[in-house]
Amino acid sequence: MSRLRKSAETLREQAALLDLTHDTIFVRDVNDVITYWNRGAEELYGWKRNEAVGKNSHDLNQTVFPAPLEDITAELIRTGRWEGELIHTRRDGTKVVSASRWSLQRDGQGRPAATLETNNDITERNGPRKRCSRRRRSSRTSPA
Numbered sequence: 035m036s037r038l039r040k041s042a043e044t045l046r047e048q049a050a051l052l053d054l055t056h057d058t059i060f061v062r063d064v065n066d067v068i069t070y071w072n073r074g075a076e077e078l079y080g081w082k083r084n085e086a087v088g089k090n091s092h093d094l095n096q097t098v099f100p101a102p103l104e105d106i107t108a109e110l111i112r113t114g115r116w117e118g119e120l121i122h123t124r125r126d127g128t129k130v131v132s133a134s135r136w137s138l139q140r141d142g143q144g145r146p147a148a149t150l151e152t153n154n155d156i157t158e159r160n161g162p163r164k165r166c167s168r169r170r171r172s173s174r175t176s177p178a
Contacts, residue, residue: 058132058153064146066090078155080125091151096123111146114138120153131157 052059052072058079061070071086079086079095086094092103098121099106110116116136121129132153141147 058151058155060086060091060151062091062149062151064148066092066149068094069148075153078124078130078153079122097121110136110138110149114140119156122153129157130155131160 052070055072056074056077058075059070059072060068060075063069068086068089068091071081071083075086076082081094091097100118100120106116106118114137116134118134120132120134122132123129133156134151134153137150138146139148139150
């Protein structure tokens with residue numbers, strides 16, 4: 035087997051491993067265009083791999099950021115990582131709150147090349163907390 039063919043086979047096997055997780059994993063290039071989309075992303079967001087690859091991730095997911103994207107990107111470039119909560123919109127229009135982690139890949143010259151993004155759905159985890167918080171606020175403002 036040629037070295038090139040062996041390398042391609044190894045990459046396919048590694049990509050198949052990423053499909054085993056329920057976490058969403060996708061890779062974006064420096065223009066935020068999706069270059070890899072795993073099965074977990076398909077399941078959570080409703081977009082098949084062939085529908086997502088080639089699209090701008092923030093447009094596809096209608097991402098709502100906790101801070102200006104420019105600030106988040108600056109931190110990613112400065113530290114190589116970013117973590118925070120994002121709101122995404124699924125294909126069916128429902129919202130999902132995600133605990134998101136971004137890791138920057140650099141090329142041989144140290145320039146940003148791609149971002150690996152992993153997301154965990156925490157919508158249900160946040161729901162009870164928000165309802166409880168609303169109840170506390172309303173009980174404080176209710177007449178005695």
